Amino acid sequence: MIKVLIVDDSALVRTMLTEILQSSKKIEVVGAAQDPIEARDMIKRLKPDVLTLDIEMPKMNGITFLANLMRLRPMPVVMISTLTHAGAPATLEALELGAVDFLPKPKNDGDCGLEEYRGSIINKVMMAAKANISGRLQRSSSQPVTMPTEGGRLRAGFICAIGASTGGTEAIKEVLIKLPKQSPPIVVTQHIPASFSTSFAERLNNSCDINVFEAEDGQPIRAGCAYIAPGDKHLLVGRSSYGYVCKLLDSEPVNRHKPAVEVMFDSVLKEVGNKALAIMLTGMGADGAQSMLAMREAGCHTIAQDEATSVVWGMPGAAVKLGAAAEVLPLGTVAERIMRLAYE
Numbered sequence: 001m002i003k004v005l006i007v008d009d010s011a012l013v014r015t016m017l018t019e020i021l022q023s024s025k026k027i028e029v030v031g032a033a034q035d036p037i038e039a040r041d042m043i044k045r046l047k048p049d050v051l052t053l054d055i056e057m058p059k060m061n062g063i064t065f066l067a068n069l070m071r072l073r074p075m076p077v078v079m080i081s082t083l084t085h086a087g088a089p090a091t092l093e094a095l096e097l098g099a100v101d102f103l104p105k106p107k108n109d110g111d112c113g114l115e116e117y118r119g120s121i122i123n124k125v126m127m128a129a130k131a132n133i134s135g136r137l138q139r140s141s142s143q144p145v146t147m148p149t150e151g152g153r154l155r156a157g158f159i160c161a162i163g164a165s166t167g168g169t170e171a172i173k174e175v176l177i178k179l180p181k182q183s184p185p186i187v188v189t190q191h192i193p194a195s196f197s198t199s200f201a202e203r204l205n206n207s208c209d210i211n212v213f214e215a216e217d218g219q220p221i222r223a224g225c226a227y228i229a230p231g232d233k234h235l236l237v238g239r240s241s242y243g244y245v246c247k248l249l250d251s252e253p254v255n256r257h258k259p260a261v262e263v264m265f266d267s268v269l270k271e272v273g274n275k276a277l278a279i280m281l282t283g284m285g286a287d288g289a290q291s292m293l294a295m296r297e298a299g300c301h302t303i304a305q306d307e308a309t310s311v312v313w314g315m316p317g318a319a320v321k322l323g324a325a326a327e328v329l330p331l332g333t334v335a336e337r338i339m340r341l342a343y344e
Contacts, residue, residue: 001026001027001028002026002027002028002049002050002125002126003028003030003046003047003048003049003050004021004027004028004029004030004048004050004051004052004125005029005030005031005032005033005039005042005046005048005050005051005052006018006021006029006031006032006033006052007032007033007034007035007036007039007051007052007053007054007057007062007065008032008033008034008052008053008054008057008080009034009035009054009056009057009058010054010105011034013054013080013105013106014032014034017029017032017052017080017106017121018032020106020114020117020118020121021121021122021125023118023122026126027122027126030046030048031046031048034057035057035058035059036057036059036060036061036062036064036065037059039051039065040065043069043073043075048075049075049076049129050075050076050077050078050125050128050129051069051075051076051077051078052078052079052080052121052125053065053066053077053078053079053080053094053099054079054080054081054105055079055080055081055082055087055090055091055094056082062079063090063093063094063097066079066094066097066098066099067097070097070098074098074133074134075133076100076128076129076131076133077094077098077099077100077128078099078100078101078102078103078121078124078125078128079091079094079095079099079101079102079103080102080103080104080105081094081102081103081104081105082104082105083104083193083195083196084195085195085196085198087195088195088196088198088199088200089199089203091196092169092196092199092200092203095169095170096169096170096173098133100124100127100128100131100133100166100167100311100312101124101128101166103117103120103121103124104117123284127166127284127312130312131166131311131312132307132308132309132310132311132313133311144177144178144179144180144209145178145179145180145335145336145339152343152344153344154182154184154223154342154343154344155184155275155342155343155344156275157272157275158184158185158272158275158276158277158341158342159184159185159186159187159237159244159268159272159275159276159277160184160185160186160187160276160279160338160342161188161189161237161264161265161268161276161277161278161279162175162186162187162188162189162279162281163188163189163190163261163264163265163278163279163280163281163283163287163288163292163315164188164189164190164191164261164280164281164282164283164315165190165191165257165261165282165283165284165285165287165312165315166191166282166283166284166311166312166314167281167282167283167310167311167312168190168282168283169190169192169200171281171305171310171311171331172188172190172204172281173203173204173207173208174331174332174334174335175279175281175331175334175335175338176204176207176208176210176212176226176335177204177209178335178336179208179209179210179226179335179338179339180209180210180339181224182223182224183210183223183224183338183339183342184223184277184338184339184342185221185222185223185224185226185227185244186210186225186226186227186338187215187221187226187227187229187235187237187246187264187268188226188227188228188229188235189229189234189235189259189261189263189264190228190229190259191257191259191283191287192231194231194232195231196231197214197228197229197230197231198214198230200214200228201213201214201228202214204226204228208226210224210225211224211225211226212225212226212227212228213225213226213227213228214227214228214230215227215228215229215230215235215246215248216246216248217246217247217248218245218246218247219245219246220240220242220243220244220245221237221243221244221245221246227246229259229264230248230259232250232258232259233248233249233258233259234248234249234250234251234254234258234259234260234263234264235247235248235249235259235263236248236249236263236264236267237264237267237268237271237272238267238271244271244272247267249263254287255285255286255287255288256285257287260287260288261280261287261291261315262287262288262290262291264288265278265288265291265294265295266291266294268295269291269294269295269298269300273298273299273300274298274299274300275300276295276300277300277301277302277303277338277341277342278292278295278296278300278301278302278303279302279303279304279334280292280302280303280304280315280316280319280324280325281305281310281315281316281331281334282305282309282310282311282312282313282315282316282331283312283314283315283316284312284315285315285318286314286315286318287315288315288319289315289318289319289321289322289324290322292304292319292322292324292325293319293322293323293324295324296323296324296325296326301326301327301341302319302324302325302326302327303325303326303327303328303329303334303337304316304317304319304320304324304325304327304328304329305328305329305330305331305334306329306330306331308330309330309331309332310331316328
């Protein structure tokens with residue numbers, strides 16, 4: 001039985017979350033706190049396995065509380081946040097501090113919407129209970145890779161494609177922040193809401209030596225740049241008269257995701273062929289694993305993040321089980337491996 005503590009200043013939200021989570025036979029809501037001060041005592045007394053945490057609360061906001069919690073008593077936290085562009089920076093900061101995942105506040109807008117929400121939050125709480133918090137908090141150095149590129153040439157036509165989901169925002173940051181300006185072109189699909197992807201790309205761009213963009217349709221793909229899939233469109237690699245370009249596809253979800261890693265990997269295999277490098281980072285589910293296998297079988301080099309450093313070893317684990325990963329590496333070594341594979 002997974003013990004959950006709900007922290008939210010809204011009595012209605014506390015009641016709704018309690019009823020939703022208690023509907024699962026595998027979850028027990030052991031308490032509901034109206035602010036972090038009350039939650040602090042309840043954590044000591046009730047010893048929950050997972051915390052759901054609001055951001056805007058009286059006495060102490062959720063971000064400050066989360067920072068203290070991860071320093072003193074690290075535990076799985078699912079943020080209950082506002083999924084708007086305005087709310088994106090705070091939620092991304094929460095993920096940076098160690099939160100496992102996030103969800104919007106529940107809305108009583110009909111049985112259909114509430115039922116879908118029920119499934120989402122139950123799955124995320126159950127996943128959070130199994131999340132590798134220790135691996136998440138073991139950060140490696142953010143110093144750029146200092147391998148020499150002089151005397152070597154960036155492989156012609158080389159592209160690195162990265163897929164990720166739960167825990168991926170920070171895993172992607174750890175990879176990209178280490179890459180020097182001479183890095184190969186990189187395309188990224190992270191499962192993320194549409195209202196968050198712009199802020200995510202901006203945060204990465206402000207932190208990295210390389211240029212990071214939220215991908216635009218027709219945008220040229222260049223060395224020293226990374227392109228993040230918008231949260232409501234699939235990102236594909238296409239060709240034009242002047243080289244590779246980003247293509248955005250507003251079609252149905254694939255593997256229940258939009259953007260989907262599978263769609264990106266399939267396009268990279270089609271357009272780049274065996275010159276591509278595919279990397280699968282932390283995430284729940286198996287999106288992209290089958291496509292990664294096809295890439296490996298076609299001669300592409302493929303890498304999966306190892307279990308010890310993954311928040312959730314779902315997507316990389318699925319790739320490994322299929323035999324899709326030529327290498328299984330700890331997150332801290334991925335950036336250097338990209339550079340060594342990119343240069344002749």
